[in-house]
Amino acid sequence: MGRGSSNHTIILIFVVVLLAQLDAALVHGQATRVGFYSKTCPRVESIVRSTVQTHFRSNLTIAPGLLRMHFHDCFVHGCDASILIDGANTEKTAPPNSLLRGYEVIDDAKAKLEAACPGVVSCADILALAARDSVFVTKGSSWQVPTGRRDGRISLASDTSNLPGFRDSVDVQKQKFAEKGLDTKDLVALVGGHTIGTAACQFFRYRLYNFTTSGNDADPTIDPTFLPQLRALCPQNDDGTRRVGLDTGSQNRFDSSFFNNLRNSHGVLESDQKLWIDASTRTFVQRFLGVRGFSVEFGRSMVKMSNVDVKTGTEGEIRKICSAIN
Structure with missing residues (x-):
């Protein structure tokens, strides 16, 4: 085979690989790009x-x-x-x-x-x-x-x-994330978004009272020294609308203390605390105890999630107002 034929073969292989990568990117929603509006709406x-x-x-x-x-x-x-x-x-x-x-x-x-x-x-x-x-x-x-x-x-x-639920087991959580192309590391990183914000008592009060219907018992995975604090914030006779920080002591700051709380059995939602109990997710909780490691992985997982099944090109529409279809 001559050098010309060899070069053509190499070029053909390169084009095939490039097209395959492009197809894969489109399938996984990677048709988005940084700076998409750089000319059409730079601000x-x-x-x-x-x-x-x-x-x-x-x-x-x-x-x-x-x-x-x-x-x-x-x-x-x-x-x-x-x-x-x-x-x-x-x-x-x-x-x-x-x-x-x-x-x-x-x-x-x-x-x-x-x-x-x-x-x-x-x-x-x-x-x-x-x-x-x-x-x-x-x-x-x-x-x-x-x-x-x-x-x-x-x-x-x-x-x-x-949508992931507050009572989901780790296996169910992993399955729901996997269906969106997100792995276990993505799961733990994205749940780490609970480092800011609150949850209504109705979503976790069952963990504080009569957890096993055998008396005034609580979920045994809650730290006994943390239980009185949660019960004071969510009384048994409350209507459930009171709200409690998901990251105790740091609910308004995006940091890694959420994972420290899981390690200390201070998780508020049952589904969150299970990330420490299950060995497959505990590995990542431990990795994210450091602020820098968590923040980097959170950004990566957010980009990955934000490209799930996106509509691009001629799909969908550009709404004139966000609350109504054109």
């Missing part, structure tokens, strides 16, 4: 960040609300802002989403972006950027967010059944 990131900062100054619950909203959005139909759509029986009305907060921040950012560059920036991208900025304003690390998502047109409350 998009600064507008979203300043909007998040403004709302956060007057309401600290905005940050964990936006972070969780993005998470809940990505687990249903992919990261397509379907959680933002108003209406009867939409995702927003489903029980797992009933207490989410921060919708007004997305609406505010969208209005500003429509004024600056109408019809260009998707609500899905705004939500992805706002989730990143929520970590930033709570003193966490920042990361580059690939953009280019388009908005979905379907939002059904019945499709939220695959």
Whole structure:
């Protein structure tokens, strides 16, 4: 075989490999890219960040609300802002989403972006950027967010059944994450987002009283010295709406103390505490006890999750307002 034929063969192999990588990228939602709006709406990131900062100054619950909203959005139909759509029986009305907060921040950012560059920036991208900025304003690390998502047109409350639940075993949690292409490390890192925010007593009070229906007993995985504190915050006769920090002592700061609390049996949600009990997830909890290790992996897992089943190109639409399909 001559040198020319050999070169052509090498080039052909390179093209085939490149096309295969491109196909794989599209399948895994990697058609997004950093700087997607660099020419069409260059101020998009600064507008979203300043909007998040403004709302956060007057309401600290905005940050964990936006972070969780993005998470809940990505687990249903992919990261397509379907959680933002108003209406009867939409995702927003489903029980797992009933207490989410921060919708007004997305609406505010969208209005500003429509004024600056109408019809260009998707609500899905705004939500992805706002989730990143929520970590930033709570003193966490920042990361580059690939953009280019388009908005979905379907939002059904019945499709939220695959969202991770507060009673899920580790095996169930791993299965739900694996269905989205996320591994065990991603699971532990992303649950680490609970380092900011609170949970209503209704989601964990069963752990504090009559856990086994044999008396006034509690979940034995709760540190006995921590139990009185939780019971004081969530009395047995309370209606369940009181809220308790998921990361005791550091609920407004994005750091690794959440994992220290799991190690000390101070996890508030049963599903969170199980990450320390199960050997397969404890390995990663131990790894994330250091602030730097956790912040780096959290950013990576967020980028990975934010590309789950995204709509790009001609799929979906760019909504004019985030709460309604065009």
